[in-house]
Amino acid sequence: MHTVRLGIIGMGNIGKHHADYLLGHKVSRAELVAVTGNTATLPEKYQSLHVFRDGAALIQSGAVDAVIIATPHYQHPALGIAAFAAGRHVLVEKPIAAHKADAERLISARKKSPHLVFGGMFQLRAEPRYQAIRRLLQTELGEIVRVNWINTDWFRTEAYYTSSAWRATWRGEGGGVLLNQALHNLDTLQWLCGQPRSVRGFCQLGRFHEIEVEDNVTAYLEWANGATGSFISSTGEAPGTNRLEIAGTRGKLVLENDRLVFTRNETDMLEFSRTATQGFVKPAATAQEIPFENAKLPHAILTQNFVNAILDGEPLIAPGEEGLHSLELANALVWSSLRGETIRLPMDGAGWEARLNQLIAESKVVKEVRATGADDFAGSFKK
Numbered sequence: 001m002h003t004v005r006l007g008i009i010g011m012g013n014i015g016k017h018h019a020d021y022l023l024g025h026k027v028s029r030a031e032l033v034a035v036t037g038n039t040a041t042l043p044e045k046y047q048s049l050h051v052f053r054d055g056a057a058l059i060q061s062g063a064v065d066a067v068i069i070a071t072p073h074y075q076h077p078a079l080g081i082a083a084f085a086a087g088r089h090v091l092v093e094k095p096i097a098a099h100k101a102d103a104e105r106l107i108s109a110r111k112k113s114p115h116l117v118f119g120g121m122f123q124l125r126a127e128p129r130y131q132a133i134r135r136l137l138q139t140e141l142g143e144i145v146r147v148n149w150i151n152t153d154w155f156r157t158e159a160y161y162t163s164s165a166w167r168a169t170w171r172g173e174g175g176g177v178l179l180n181q182a183l184h185n186l187d188t189l190q191w192l193c194g195q196p197r198s199v200r201g202f203c204q205l206g207r208f209h210e211i212e213v214e215d216n217v218t219a220y221l222e223w224a225n226g227a228t229g230s231f232i233s234s235t236g237e238a239p240g241t242n243r244l245e246i247a248g249t250r251g252k253l254v255l256e257n258d259r260l261v262f263t264r265n266e267t268d269m270l271e272f273s274r275t276a277t278q279g280f281v282k283p284a285a286t287a288q289e290i291p292f293e294n295a296k297l298p299h300a301i302l303t304q305n306f307v308n309a310i311l312d313g314e315p316l317i318a319p320g321e322e323g324l325h326s327l328e329l330a331n332a333l334v335w336s337s338l339r340g341e342t343i344r345l346p347m348d349g350a351g352w353e354a355r356l357n358q359l360i361a362e363s364k365v366v367k368e369v370r371a372t373g374a375d376d377f378a379g380s381f382k383k
C-alpha cells in the first residue's frame with residue numbers, strides 16, 4: 001500500500017475540519033475518499049467523495065483502509081469495534097468513549113487485530129510547548145512534587161449547548177467540561193506527569209448553564225510518589241485562565257500566556273534542605289524562558305502520524321489505548337464528586353457505567369435544539 005484511503009464518520013464541526021485539511025493535501029500519502037452524511041445537505045466541496053448514510057455503511061463498503069471517527073462520544077466504541085472487525089485502521093476522536101467500561105470494550109476489540117493501527121486524536125501532544133515541558137520533565141526537573149493547572153478558558157455560551165441534542169446530557173455525551181473540552185488537558189496532564197493514584201473531584205452541575213452535567217470543576221490529585229496537584233476547569237468563566245505550573249525537586253515550570261519559564265535550582269531542593277547548615281537559605285535558582293512555536297494544524301500532524309504508522313510502522317504520538325487515562329480521570333472526578341469521596345485509580349469502570357445509566361434514567365432534560373449563527377469553530381481549539 002502506498003496511499004491510505006481514508007473515510008470520515010461524522011461530518012459535524014470536527015469531521016469537516018479533518019476533511020478540509022485532507023482535501024487541502026496537508027497530509028501526504030493519504031486520500032480522503034469517503035464521508036458520512038446526507039448528499040442533500042452536505043456542502044458542495046464534499047460531494048465528489050463517496051457519501052455513505054452512516055458509519056456502518058462506510059466501514060462495510062470496502063472503499064477505505066482507515067476511518068476517522070468524529071461522531072458524538074457514545075458512538076466511538078461501537079464504530080471502532082465494527083471498523084476493527086472489518087479490518088480497518090482507526091483514528092478515533094477524543095474521548096475514545098463516553099465511559100471507561102466502553103473504552104475497555106474498544107481496546108479489547110483492537111487486541112484481536114494487533115496489526116491494525118489505533119490512534120486517538122489528542123492533538124495537544126503535537127504542540128511544541130508541551131513537548132518542551134515533557135523533555136524538561138524527563139531530563140531536568142527532578143522528581144515531580146506538585147502540579148497545578150488552572151484551565152478555565154474553555155468558555156462556552158448557552159447557544160453552544162443548545163446547538164445539538166447530544167451535548168451536555170448524560171445520555172448524549174456522558175459528562176461535561178471534563179469529558180469534552182478539558183479532556184485534552186487531562187490527557188496532556190497524564191502524558192506529562194503520569195496517571196494520578198487517587199482523585200477527589202468537586203463538580204458543579206449546571207452552575208453557569210442550563211445543563212445537567214458539570215461545567216465547573218475543582219479537583220485534587222495525588223500521585224504514587226506523593227506528588228500532589230489541583231486541576232480547575234470551567235466553561236463558564238471569562239476571561240478565564242490557562243496556567244500550568246509543575247514543581248520538581250530541581251526547579252519549576254510555568255506555562256501561561258504563551259510563555260514557558262523554567263526556573264532551575266542549582267541544587268536539588270531536598271538535597272539542599274538535608275545538607276544546609278543555615279535555616280533560612282534556599283537553593284540559588286535562575287529563570288530561563290524556553291521559546292517554542294505553535295504547531296501548524298496539530299490535527300493534521302496526528303493524522304499524518306497515523307498514516308505513517310500504517311505505511312511505515314512509525315510510533316504513534318497518541319496511541320488510542322492511552323485515551324483510557326484521560327477518560328478515566330474525567331469519569332472518576334465526576335463520580336468522586338457525586339459520592340463525596342476520594343477515588344483510587346484504576347477506578348471501577350462497571351460501577352461508573354451503572355451510576356451513569358442511573359443518571360440517564362433519572363434525567364428530566366428535554367432539550368430544545370436551536371441552530372447557532374455562523375461560528376468560527378477553529379477558534380475553539382485551545383492550547
Ligand SMILES: NC(=O)c1ccc[n+]([C@@H]2O[C@H](COP(=O)([O-])OP(=O)(O)OC[C@H]3O[C@@H](n4cnc5c(N)ncnc54)[C@H](O)[C@@H]3O)[C@@H](O)[C@H]2O)c1
Pocket residue numbers: 009010011012013014015036037053054055056070071072073075093094095121122123164180381
Ligand atoms: N480533537 C478536537 O479538537 C475536537 C474538537 C471538536 C470535537 N471533537 C470530538 O469530535 C466528536 C464530534 O464532535 P463535533 O463537535 O464535531 O460534533 P457535531 O455534533 O458537530 O458532529 C457530529 C456528527 O456526527 C454525526 N453522526 C452521529 N452518529 C453518526 C453515525 N453513527 N454515523 C455517521 N455519522 C454520525 C452527526 O450527524 C454529526 O454530523 C466528539 O467526540 C468531540 O469530543 C474533537
